[in-house]
Amino acid sequence: MIASLSGLTTEFVATKINYGAVLPMLVVFGAAMIGVLVEAFAPRAVRYGAQVGVALVGLVAAFMAVVLAVGHQGSTLAGAVVIDGPALFLQGTILALSVLSVLAMAERFDGIGADAFTAQGAAAPGSPQESAAVRAGATTTEVFPLTMFAIGGMLLFPAAGDLLTMFVALEVLSLPLYILSGLASRRRLLSQEASLKYFLLGAFSSAFFLFGAALLFGYSGSMDLGVIAKAIGTQSGMDGLLVPGVLLVLVGLLFKIGAVPFHSWTPDVYQGAPTPVTGFMAACTKVAAFGAILRFVYVGVGDSRWDWAPALWAVAILTMVVGAVLSITQTDVKRLLAYSSIAHAGFVLTGLLAFDRVGVSSVMFYVVAYGFSTIAAFAIVSLVRDGGSEATHLSQWAGLGRTHPIVAGAFAFLLLAFAGIPLTSGFTAKFAVFSAAIGHGATPLAVVGVLASAIAAFVYVRVIVLMYFTESGGDSVRVVPPSILTSAAVTIGVAMTLVLGVVPAPLLDLASRSALFLR
Amino acid sequence: MSACAEPDLREETDLGLVRLTRVSPYLTVGGVVLTGVFLFVAGMGARRLLAPYAPTAMKLTTYECGVDPVGDGWAQTNVRYFLYAFLYVVFAVDAVYLFPWATVIRSADLGMASLAEMGIFIGVLLVGLAHAARRGLLRWV
């Protein structure tokens, strides 16, 4: 309070802004603003095309800006944003994955608007207003600016230099996702329920984050991660604030990756949200949230890890085991992928707990590998239809291998990648995190991880069996022929899954070169 | 933030004063809060003491002007009010950011830059408002 009072009397010093470093975020937010304007002023007929164009151009431009920003690394905006190796790597990843997500979201089959989204979000499901909106040809093109805002928040999340910026990023990325979750065109009540649940629980977890940040502020006198790190070495006698603070901030972050016991929202939301949005959440949110956890843990509070790492160990073990075991009994393919994503979050945590540069690079590689596979998997889920709506019950997938060999083949390959079978990216990624864990004193975690992935593998293979070795239940299930958009998303996702399994060297190299945090 | 200002105070004064100086800003704030509470309580108390109290059934109705309330207090409000509350919060709260800006607008090296920045800030809000307006959200149906 003294500082804020004295701030009025002392000379105000403008902060230097390194525009090169923050350009990717500016581009994405700029594209989002243009999207809002398009939504406001463009005639309905051109909105869809304009929105998709603006989003894709913005993302590609932002990706190029990330490449350019390699030369502009450093702390900027008075330490609020830190652009360093991990930040740039993860931003690049988020942008690349976002391109695929936007492609999948833009799929409209033969309709007039994006197929996965309702014509009018505000109309009550089944109401006359809704059918009027459908008749009038309304489309929900707001999803594109919303997605862009979320992506902007995701870009900021792993680059946040202090807890307040991190919180702002968390909210900026979450709020659009809450809305996007509720916009499914089919099974709308389920979707709206998912949206509300995600919002309430997200708000709940944000409260934990804020509480933790407040405790850490009380401990160190600053929100800045660097200052907190310094205080851990020098400050004594305040440990009562430090450890609870760290854990509570972690709770807020672990919620976002769906770690047990903060995972309960994941299956419901993954199931209810429009499928391309689920893919987007599963891939991009995870990348961003792991980036934030990495920065918080490695830059901020790593020196006190002896006090709280055991709790994170427990969370990692629980996450792997619960995710793997519960996925066994799922009968809905989206819920199955949700539990699988929980288990994968546990695997990534194993690498994170290596507390070493190798840990950082393995985590970064893992999220890239998982991101590409998962977006493609959800894109495929959105293609399998039963009379117009998605056939998500597993029994409906029986015999798909015979009727639609290419789609089933691609899905089977992705499942093998989730299972960690060699020559897929999943294997390389698992090898990277587990060997990082074993190399740095976390062998028990890796053993649990291998066991859990053995259990999970059974689940994935069971789906493959179902698709190939079981007679189809009925003829009504079919694969809607995708347009170039979804085809591109699936093809790129599958190709990356293969490439990262066969020749992972370049990306592993890049990850390991950019694994150094700027402190 | 109090931690930042701590060392120089400690150097200048003796032990007793340190304690006082460290606490004083909180004392001030506490005093202001207490005064506010006191004024409110005093006003209400004075009214209670001075005003005559002679209730009739008519006087106990919610609006003493003949309009009878319909339904109970927890009825749903039209969503339109909610929207206006939103817009109000957005603009009124964001206006807070304009005050610190006022202190630097005259500065030679910051003035123009801060003007541009504030323009962008307000511009962003306006884009949102424009979207809301074009979508018909500001029309009272």
Add this chain to the structure above:
Amino acid sequence: MHLVQLSASSAVRLAGAGAAQPASGVTSLAWLLVVLPLLGAAILLFGGRRTNRFGPALATVLSWASFGIGAVIFLAMLGRSADQRVEVLSLYSWIPAGGFQLEAGMLVDPLSMAFVLLVTFVGSLILVYSLAYMEHDPDRRRFFGFLNLFVASMLLLVLADSYLLLYVGWEGVGLASYLLIGFWNQIPANASAANKAFVANRVGDFGMSVAIMLMFATFGTVTFAGVDAGVAGANQGTLTAIGLLLLLGACSKSAQFPLQSWLGDAMAGPTPVSALIHAATMVTAGVYLVVRSHVIFEGTPTAQTFVVVAGAITLIFGAVVGCAKDDVKKVLAASTMSQIGYMMLAAGLGPVGYVFAIFHLLNHGFFKAGMFLGAGSVMHGMNDQVDMRRFGNLSGAMKITWFTFGIGWLSILGVPPFSGFFSKDKIIEAAFIGEGWRPWVFGGAALIGAAITAFYMSRLFFMTFQGEKRWPRDAHPHESPRRMTVPMIVLATGSAFLGLILGPTNAIASWLEPVTGRSPEGEPVIAVPVLMSLTLLLVAGGVALAWVQYWRDKVPVAAPAGSLLTRAARQDLYQDDVNEALLMRPGLHLTRSLVFFDSRGVDGAVGGLAALIGGTSARVRRVQNGFVRSYALTMLAGVVVILGAVWVVQ
């Protein structure tokens, strides 16, 4: 699929002090061995119906081409002196992670070449056989694609120069085996057999992957050369852990005790698959692994003892099960188990056994594949009948099958001068070398195993080809077409002469010497001539007993109730029940109790394909009930527990 580039750089770090050298000449084509069949698999599996017509032939040709390259490399290797025979072909930088550089490379040495020749030769013969055997199957193309995938993976497994690349092949053969067991998936039992194989293999894969990571943590590398070099300085406990984990992998892949239960069910696959994958090649991968890791096992006597024990138990176990089964393929499967038990036993004995383990493996590859193809031929002529009680006196109707099968039978019995004699007898001798109780226990097991083998294999042979006819009324047994008999004849020739060529001349021992080292001389605790006579005597006894029961006496068409042991053996000595009690039930309970937390998307019945496909049953109210308030409560509870735990610990 397999992007291979030949890197000129020889950045491979070799520890064996000049033991291996960069590949040159024809060896640098070794990658083609893997790529050709893989190409075949890709064309057949992705090519769609267009490749229906020429696909099977193409697959066969590519497999033969692979054999041709293998043969050329083999000849070139023969032309070099023994110390020049180990070569490493570096392909490309696979996984660079920090200080850890891993090249994808191939180790071309006498051991891997022996396997390459076995896999490509037997594999190609079986592909030829399948051309006729699978002629009328509508899914033929897929079958040949899977077989090519298998050949490619198996070659990758044996040619890998690091444990990690070996693991790639390991998973590949597992996948191919899994796909082929469930190939006729219209029968639900086959799909569940495939599942069983998969689960057993996952247990092994778990062991393998932990072993690999442990190696990486201990030695900083996972290449064979690097690990071998690091063993000397490693901690005994770590080595034992690595050894036992590798053994776990070997046991699951090679159907060794206690992970053997899947092999019998795996016979659900088409017979050529049983011959190639579940007899001649894949199931021997465990033996390969143990021999390839001999430096590790020599460093840890504890793990080595476990290898011997697993081998000894399985060889008796398989033999006992083989005595009771009436399904011709299941007898052969039990026999495979038992024979691989012999190899494991030999591999666990140390330097005295490696050569004979591999030698027996090669012989077994020939005679067992030959007998499986013979069984397939019988089934082909008997309308896919597999019950031996409905065979009998087929020797007249199927002369070639009878003759070739007979040679395989004599070979597995260990009758001189057939191949099996030279390797099996040596294994029994080696098992009797040593001090204290070990030679008596392990040697005794090997000896008793030989006697039981003689009994049940003769039982199989007599019940099928001799005695009186017990055919079903509609059976018209006939000899199979030439495309099936020629491979059988070739394999029978191998079963007859391979041992004679390689054994007495000491060719196999000197060939494998660059890899396994010279085997030390040792005297068995019983004199060799006595031991050999004893073995032959026991074998003769087994055959005689079988002759009395199954040739001279009438064989009932319906299986008699049998003694307690027979009934137990028919049930695979209750291995499934044990597995169920030990592994499945606790697993189910764990799943059920965990599922207690999630009912929303879960059908009432847990697990099982039938339940999965079946209708949604009544849902039980549980904690994952969809209520936000309970979710929030879960989160809060989590926070409280975590904070509380940390607070208590502090």
